[in-house]
Amino acid sequence: MQELKYSKDHEWVKVEGDNAIVGITDFAQKQLTDIVFIELPEIGKRATASTPMAVVESVKSVSDVFAPVSGEIIDVNSKLQDNPEIINKDPYNTGWIAKIRMENKNELDDLMDSESYKKLTKSESH
């Protein structure tokens, strides 16, 4: 499997050429428990790294999904509209959230590799 990159807010990034496919990690979906609603970003809008681009809701909580990189939102996973629970079931594949055309690939250097992300999740678990 291609090496993913991770943000400190528990998003993952898969690089495909100039584009970044973004979702939330298994750690994040476990913390949220059953996701019942997602407010997807608008195609064509610009995402800014480290600012909210989507919202996921569980029964008891509302959480922001942050853009890990900046750029234009070129696609969103509209299947999640009617079936947000796909994120819980398959957070890294069919549970992808948005595709961003990166404006600055250097931003990827600010993200973590899987070893560093594993360390983060261990320290956040209680």
Added chain:
Amino acid sequence: MPVYYTNVIDEHLTTRNNAGLFDICHMGEFLIEGDDAFSFVQRLVTKDIGRLENGKAAYAAMCNENGGVVDDLLVYRFNRDRFMIVVNAANIEKDLKWALNKKSVFDDVIVIDKSNETAKLDIQGPKSEQILQGLTSIDLKSLKRFCFSKGTVNGISTIISRTGYTGEDGFELYFSSDKSVEQWNKLLEAGTNFGLKAVGLGARDTLRIEACYSLYGHELTEEINPIEAGIGFVVDFDKGDFIGKEELLRLKEGGLVNSIAAFEMTERAVPRKDYSVFKKGVVIGKVTSGTMSPLFKKGIGLALIKREHNSIGEEVEIEIRDKRYPARIVKRPFYKKFK
């Protein structure tokens, strides 16, 4: 009490299909005793407890002189000179102060705060009678809804009341708090084969919203009267004087402005407390409680809105993070088990 033990949806559906066990030790219990106990409780709450028999409980409200709700509570009548009232955890101090203040005009009544010595566990769901019957000598088949009886559960002296906050058949158990861990563990163990699970605050909230039960701090506050809050059925105007009666009569006769409406989202979205309710671009009220219903798999909630808009079928909009989603006012309750 945690938000959940496993997850909210699972605990919610388990309660509807099997049974759930709730740790409600945080709620408050006051003992009211004396020759004037009856007169005092009758003055304190809006409901006519003259119709309450020994061994029966009633849902009621305590109002202030402005008709605002001080707390909603359950009144248990042991006999004419002995009552127990069960109050919300967040209001224990306030309610005790209120009761002690209001009892001063009566000669022979004492109010004792038993909250710390009293444990409360709720077992709710279609299998609760089955689970509990094996653990008590009381004949649960003959214990009707809103009735209570004193006996033992797992050998522990317990008041068993056929009441609850979920819309399911079930029981509320009151016993000595030094037995709370033992009772909890024994109930969970006995219930395992019936699919009993521990249920947290999250599912307690989604269950009561589906049943359209009020939550103090949401549908009920000191700024709202019980009629507008949708619990007008606990106000008995044809009994003698009670605190707030004058103002409630005045309100009833033409002063009511708002009303609690039950609504469902007609597009997938999750309504939550304090979201604005719109009709034709104008704010008509606010959501008091909302959630994604685990049973109906749609957004449902309660809202305090201008009375004139509270008709079944009325289309409104709920504003969620700057976007408005369509909703419709529906008949209460969303979920009904009892006739």
